Amino acid sequence: MKKILVCLTVLACCSTPVVFAETFTAVSEVPNENVQINKNVSKDPYFRFYNVDSQNISVSYNNLSRDEEKALLKNLSSYEKDNYKYVKKVQKLISQNRWNEVFYKYPNFYPAYIQYYDYNHSKNDYQKALPILVKISNLNKYNNVLDNSSIDYNLGVLYLYNSQYSQALNYLKKFEYKQDENIISAIADCYYYTGNYNAAISYLKKLPSMDYHNKETAYGAYYALGNSIEANKYAKSLLSTNYNFDNLLKVAQTCSNNSDKLTYAYKAKGMATSDRELKSVNHIIAGLEQKKLEQRVVGLTQFVKLPKWVDYEKQIPSNVAIAELSAKQDEFFKNANLYLNKYKGQQLTNAFNSLNQDFTNYIQNKQNQYYQQQQLKAQEELVQEQQRNNMLQQQLLYEQRMRNYLERQNFYYMSRPYYYSPIYHGWW
Structure with missing residues (x-):
């Protein structure tokens, strides 16, 4: 079953619950919580120069006019002025997206981590956002800048998006008490992907x-548990x-x-749009059709050797197109069923022998x-190899001729007098 991810879409500054869909977008707030802008929420001296959105895990620099x-x-104070200049240096690098330089020169600058998280989150780069948020979570234990429940919720969301379902459960289960449909759905997904289908x-x-x-998740869970009745309903x-x-x-x-x-298998075959789909449904159809033939032969009074499509299929070369193979499969089962309806006794045996011969000839061809x-x-590869060898030989001959020419030229100039020029024979 294809992998299904969850989408959490959040409307900021309102209490409307987030909504799940087939694609997943990480969110920046706990459902049913209002966003609050908090200033000067930490003893960290640098945060006084920022606006802090503690629930959406973002900070904005107060970029002042002159x-x-x-x-x-x-x-x-003098100390605060130094802090302000320090912040301006960091923000200049951040404004140029020189993040590696930021963390190399200022590895413990907490506001930069929050901005880098927000930067990656806004680009939907959740793989990069996750380890940054883990770092932020650790830093927040000492600075208490951000809302811890918001950090935990977003960690659960990001772990889910990055397919780390066990870790996602550890965080999302903390919010189960809210009875939010989207959180319940996300927890169900985590249990499904960790193989706990009953949960x-x-x-x-x-x-x-x-x-x-x-419903897709429910189908997959019931199907994995072997409960075909419930799976069929979904x-x-x-x-x-x-x-x-x-x-x-x-x-x-x-x-x-x-x-x-x-x-339903034949209906699916009619909707197939790729070789992969056609091959998969043909495999199902072949098994069902062969069973149907075997059941009909069991009811005959005389012995009849029933041909098997799988015996022919495995002999067909791999260069035969899937569409052509599919058509031959349909032809095989159509004729086999036709012969069972039309013939009996020796005539049926002769008909199956004829069917066998037709497909044997097709396979041989x-x-x-x-x-x-x-x-x-x-042969084409051999000709190409010979052409490459010929080109290589020509190149070697050309290089040899050039070496011979340069050697002759060098010998010619070396044999002449060193000061052979009228300028050295003037009258004085």
Whole structure:
């Protein structure tokens, strides 16, 4: 089952709950909490020059005009002026996105870590944002700048996004008491991806209603537990919302009888858009069709050797297109069923022998084509190799001629007098 991620979309400054969807966006606040801008929330002397949004885990530098800066400096002590100049140096590097230089020169400057987290978070680079937030969490233990519950919540979200589900559970479970649907859904996802399918189902049942993503999770959990009846219910619900190849295949795999399975499998085949999809559904169809043939042969009074599609399929060369292979599979089962309906006794045996001969000839023809293609390919590679060798020989000959020419030139100039020039033979 393809990996499903959760999307948490948050409206700042309001109490509207976040909403899950198939894609996941990390958030910057705890659901149902209002954003508050906190100034001077720490004994850290540098934070007085920033506006701190403790719940959204961000800080904004108070970039003052020249007049505002003069007015500020008048009211600052010598120590505070030094801090202000220090902050300006750091912020200049940050404004140029010179983050490596920032952390090399100022490794313990807490506001820079918050800004770097916000920078990566705004770019949806959650892989980089996660270790920074872990660093912030550790720094916040000593500075108490940010809201700890907001840090924990965002850590849970980022661990979830980075597929570290056990760690995500450790943080998200702290907020279970809020009974927020999105947190419950996220916890269910974490349990599902850690293989605790019963716990995932238990949390999904706590939701007042399930969205499309929740139903996909429920289907996957029930299917993994081997509960085809419940899995089929969710598969059909998904199909009613989104009629596509994947959902048709989900229904086919969980139907209680082979006839229904085959019906939905053929419907899925009609919706296949890639070789991978066509190959996967053909494998399911072939197994079901072969079972159906075997059941019909069991009811015959005489012995009949039933041909098996898998025996032919494994002999077909790999260069045969999936679409052509699919058509031959359909032809095989169509003719086999037709012969069972039309013939009996020796006539049925003769018909199956004819079917066997037809597909044997087809396989032989395809194998011959494949071997011919391989021979042509080998000949082309040999010709190319000979051409490369010829070019190399020509290059070596050219280099040898150049060396010979340079040696002759060198010998010629070395044999002449050193001061052979009229300038050295003047009248004086």
